[in-house]
Amino acid sequence: MTNLDSKIPEGPLAQKWTNYKAKQNLVNPANKRKIDVIVVGTGLAGGAAAASLGELGFNVKVFCIQDSPRRAHSIAAQGGINAAKNYPNDGDSIYRLFYDTVKGGDYRAREANVYRLAEVSNEIIDQCVAQGVPFAREYGGLLDNRSFGGALVSRTFYARGQTGQQLLLGAYSSLSKEISKGSVKLYTRREMLDLVKVDGRARGIIVRNLVTGELERHAAHAVLIATGGYGNVFFLSTNAMTSNGSAAWRAFKRGALFADPSFVQIHPTCIPVHGDYQSKLTLMSESLRNDGRIWVPKKKEDAEKIQKGELKPTVIAEEDRDYYLERRYPAFGNLVPRDVASRAAKERCDAGHGVGSTGLAVYLDFKDAIKRLGKNVIEARYGNLFQMYEKIVDENPYETPMMIYPAIHYTMGGVWVDYELQSTIPGLFVGGEANFSDHGANRLGASALMQGLSDGYFVLPYTMQNNLADQINVPRFDTNSPEFEKTEKEVQERIDKLFAVKGKKTVDSIHRRLGLIMWDHVGMSRNAEGLKKAIKEIKELRKEFWTDVKVPGEKTGMNVELEKALRLADFLELGELMAMDALDRNESCGGHFREEYQTEEGEAMRDDKNFMFVSAWEYQGDDKEPKLNKEPLVYENIEVKQRNYKTA
Amino acid sequence: MDLKLKIWRQAAQDAPGKFVMYPIQNISSEASFLEMLDILNEQLVAKGEDPVAFDHDCREGICGMCSLFINGKPHGPDAAITTCQLHMRRFNDGDTIVIEPWRAKPFPVIKDLMVDRTAFDEIIQAGGFVSVNTGGVPDANAIPIKKRNADLAMDAASCIGCGACVAACKNASAMLFVSAKVSQFALLPQGKVEAKERVQKMVAKMDDLGFGNCTNTYACEAECPKEISVTNIARMNREFLCAKVS
Numbered sequence: 001m002t003n004l005d006s007k008i009p010e011g012p013l014a015q016k017w018t019n020y021k022a023k024q025n026l027v028n029p030a031n032k033r034k035i036d037v038i039v040v041g042t043g044l045a046g047g048a049a050a051a052s053l054g055e056l057g058f059n060v061k062v063f064c065i066q067d068s069p070r071r072a073h074s075i076a077a078q079g080g081i082n083a084a085k086n087y088p089n090d091g092d093s094i095y096r097l098f099y100d101t102v103k104g105g106d107y108r109a110r111e112a113n114v115y116r117l118a119e120v121s122n123e124i125i126d127q128c129v130a131q132g133v134p135f136a137r138e139y140g141g142l143l144d145n146r147s148f149g150g151a152l153v154s155r156t157f158y159a160r161g162q163t164g165q166q167l168l169l170g171a172y173s174s175l176s177k178e179i180s181k182g183s184v185k186l187y188t189r190r191e192m193l194d195l196v197k198v199d200g201r202a203r204g205i206i207v208r209n210l211v212t213g214e215l216e217r218h219a220a221h222a223v224l225i226a227t228g229g230y231g232n233v234f235f236l237s238t239n240a241m242t243s244n245g246s247a248a249w250r251a252f253k254r255g256a257l258f259a260d261p262s263f264v265q266i267h268p269t270c271i272p273v274h275g276d277y278q279s280k281l282t283l284m285s286e287s288l289r290n291d292g293r294i295w296v297p298k299k300k301e302d303a304e305k306i307q308k309g310e311l312k313p314t315v316i317a318e319e320d321r322d323y324y325l326e327r328r329y330p331a332f333g334n335l336v337p338r339d340v341a342s343r344a345a346k347e348r349c350d351a352g353h354g355v356g357s358t359g360l361a362v363y364l365d366f367k368d369a370i371k372r373l374g375k376n377v378i379e380a381r382y383g384n385l386f387q388m389y390e391k392i393v394d395e396n397p398y399e400t401p402m403m404i405y406p407a408i409h410y411t412m413g414g415v416w417v418d419y420e421l422q423s424t425i426p427g428l429f430v431g432g433e434a435n436f437s438d439h440g441a442n443r444l445g446a447s448a449l450m451q452g453l454s455d456g457y458f459v460l461p462y463t464m465q466n467n468l469a470d471q472i473n474v475p476r477f478d479t480n481s482p483e484f485e486k487t488e489k490e491v492q493e494r495i496d497k498l499f500a501v502k503g504k505k506t507v508d509s510i511h512r513r514l515g516l517i518m519w520d521h522v523g524m525s526r527n528a529e530g531l532k533k534a535i536k537e538i539k540e541l542r543k544e545f546w547t548d549v550k551v552p553g554e555k556t557g558m559n560v561e562l563e564k565a566l567r568l569a570d571f572l573e574l575g576e577l578m579a580m581d582a583l584d585r586n587e588s589c590g591g592h593f594r595e596e597y598q599t600e601e602g603e604a605m606r607d608d609k610n611f612m613f614v615s616a617w618e619y620q621g622d623d624k625e626p627k628l629n630k631e632p633l634v635y636e637n638i639e640v641k642q643r644n645y646k647t648a
Numbered sequence: 649m650d651l652k653l654k655i656w657r658q659a660a661q662d663a664p665g666k667f668v669m670y671p672i673q674n675i676s677s678e679a680s681f682l683e684m685l686d687i688l689n690e691q692l693v694a695k696g697e698d699p700v701a702f703d704h705d706c707r708e709g710i711c712g713m714c715s716l717f718i719n720g721k722p723h724g725p726d727a728a729i730t731t732c733q734l735h736m737r738r739f740n741d742g743d744t745i746v747i748e749p750w751r752a753k754p755f756p757v758i759k760d761l762m763v764d765r766t767a768f769d770e771i772i773q774a775g776g777f778v779s780v781n782t783g784g785v786p787d788a789n790a791i792p793i794k795k796r797n798a799d800l801a802m803d804a805a806s807c808i809g810c811g812a813c814v815a816a817c818k819n820a821s822a823m824l825f826v827s828a829k830v831s832q833f834a835l836l837p838q839g840k841v842e843a844k845e846r847v848q849k850m851v852a853k854m855d856d857l858g859f860g861n862c863t864n865t866y867a868c869e870a871e872c873p874k875e876i877s878v879t880n881i882a883r884m885n886r887e888f889l890c891a892k893v894s
């Protein structure tokens with residue numbers, strides 16, 4: 001078994017990070033110039049890390065899949081970023097943010113990592129303000145806060161409905177500053193296709209230049225992967241079109257462990273699916289749940305009439321509306337965590353109370369908020385979201401309640417990392433959504449931005465340095481070495497094999513089918529029978545892919561179909577691992593809801609005795625089942641309880 | 649609905665390009681414009697033809713990747729949206745739709761409808777940042793900022809760097825893009841320290857890269873998917889002038 005040492009520092013919880021930094025290894029400025037670091041991805045984690053490592057004096061090469069680092073998918077985050085500043089004086093603290101995050105994650109995250117996250121959250125806000133990020137402000141000139149799901153305090157900083165954009169542009173501006181100084185070299189329109197190991201350490205990557213089609217070799221003393229999550233395994237998700245799991249999956253196949261792959265977040269407030277040609281789902285920020293009330297018709301016959309287009313929601317009387325979140329969870333109401341809100345919506349729709357033409361939607365109604373606050377206040381808070389909704393659905397949400405339904409949004413699982421965010425491959429670090437560490441089985445709203453920037457600005461620059469101190473006498477690597485030669489050859493063979501299939505089915509048609517299998521059996525609620533079926537169907541689909549996929553065009557030059565085929569080949573393996581992990585975990589926790597394990601009231605039933613661990617899967621070869629390793633989770637500073645959002 | 653798509657095809661930057669007509673049938677009015685192109689590409693792939701290359705990513709109007717010139721307008725006929733937010737209900741059965749890439753010298757075509765916008769990154773690298781390193785900064789609330797200024801800075805900062813302003817301008821001017829960044833920082837105390845150097849460096853870089861001058865037609869503002877105001881250009885001109893004379 002691989003040694004799973006989480007390397008949590010000694011000392012009391014609140015002192016661990018301070019102690020770590022006090023004792024860590026440092027590299028002197030003259031030596032930093034001799035050390036090369038590769039960063040893959042320019043979202044909040046990758047962009048912030050690349051900029052900060054460049055500032056420190058390391059030689060950084062940064063890679064992005066888009067035409068510019070400013071377009072990474074962090075940009076699409078709408079609602080906000082959490083921090084324990086306690087500016088509103090409503091009782092917040094580092095401990096409370098830590099507590100809420102561990103509880104929100106249903107006690108499946110590592111305590112020390114989460115505490116550090118809460119601890120550096122305040123520095124993130126300071127940093128972003130110093131960069132000129134235009135956060136929302138009060139008339140007195142100070143920063144404004146709003147509240148988000150899973151919390152009883154207002155700790156979310158925001159920049160209208162474009163917080164991700166503004167934070168990413170902050171990181172991008174810092175990155176641009178370092179690029180202009182020459183400490184960071186930028187490579188755009190590149191996709192990482194493999195990791196190169198030399199003597200067991202991560203020493204480089206193979207990327208494909210998406211414009212010329214050429215494979216390139218890049219060497220470094222350490223590699224950081226910050227390539228986001230794998231939600232697009234479901235085909236339809238709120239992720240961007242190029243978001244993919246390949247960098248993480250390739251790391252897995254080179255020996256890094258993959259943790260909790262089945263922990264996927266389904267976001268409750270997305271625009272419902274409308275047709276079979278649909279390419280992606282659009283999220284409506286969770287912040288809308290601050291003022292919007294979620295309901296479905298109490299009477300099934302009303303719901304049926306609405307589905308047929310015979311009845312309008314605005315004419316349904318107050319007493320005929322079921323505000324089911326407020327009914328089931330009086331303390332948190334519409335602001336329950338995402339997993340709880342998603343499941344409750346599914347439960348109502350499955351019971352026949354859903355609305356919209358498909359019956360797979362619930363209402364998010366602003367009528368009362370508009371009456372209470374006025375239309376202009378609602379417009380100032382959510383104007384851009386309302387506009388976006390109207391463009392897509394062709395209905396005015398100021399007059400007719402919005403329709404929403406849950407959709408795949410975020411993956412809590414990812415590459416297993418220790419406290420230093422280093423994988424089980426020495427020299428391979430993983431940050432942001434690509435790693436597994438901080439959110440347990442469910443992520444709270446406005447915590448992804450916090451984790452991405454925490455990893456990028458304040459954790460990785462320290463921990464990577466700690467692990468580079470012994471590398472100062474290691475000379476730069478030659479990319480003509482046998483290891484690079486061999487890895488590139490393997491990538492080329494994978495590409496050749498795809499072209500050689502010469503089948504009939506398009507990549508998207510197979511991807512769409514994978515998505516349906518995943519959504520039906522590895523989605524919002526799961527059961528053993530369905531998961532076994534999914535594993536069987538994914539295996540069959542994978543076989544079909546490798547015997548009947550059609551990849552047109554040339555090996556050289558731009559070839560978008562080839563890019564998609566390479567990503568799908570990896571998703572077809574990753575999807576199976578997700579189902580295996582979900583099948584192994586005989587409990588319900590956070591976003592992982594197993595129908596066999598629920599209370600009489602339909603709430604998730606955890607099994608702490610048998611499942612309080614991180615599942616870390618280890619690759620054993622293409623023809624062998626991956627091996628399950630377990631990292632036990634120990635809670636010394638928090639009382640483990642059944643999550644309860646019914647009473648405060 | 650049935651449509652005729654007249655699409656610009658160009659194999660590579662130095663290859664000659666031409667319009668090719670593609671008829672397409674049974675498109676739902678609920679589909680987005682890019683989903684319509686996905687359907688076309690899936691049909692082309694099935695026939696063994698080269699699919700149309702176009703840039704796109706988030707498909708929710710924020711990444712700035714999509715960049716189509718549709719029927720003579722950047723991002724198509726509607727105001728205040730990106731191409732990915734355009735829906736087919738905006739068109740009629742039987743329409744011919746002309747689709748071109750951004751056309752501007754500093755944005756060379758890479759393939760078909762995809763252009764190279766590296767020039768925008770180079771302008772930001774010339775000075776579109778506050779020179780603070782990670783760590784050692786003051787508490788966030790130590791710098792109070794008037795709400796009005798913070799709001800104006802946010803208006804300017806909402807630029808997505810898509811390049812529609814350049815594509816819309818007969819001079820291929822990047823003034824709206826550059827002024828949005830200059831304004832964001834000019835309006836905030838954090839940006840004031842380097843304001844003089846910033847505006848001069850960014851404008852010099854913009855000129856260097858071959859973007860044209862502003863002749864006040866305001867086509868940029870009319871076509872900007874984020875409705876960035878031309879008052880930012882006025883603010884940048886003022887900043888530039890003050891920097892030059894002080």
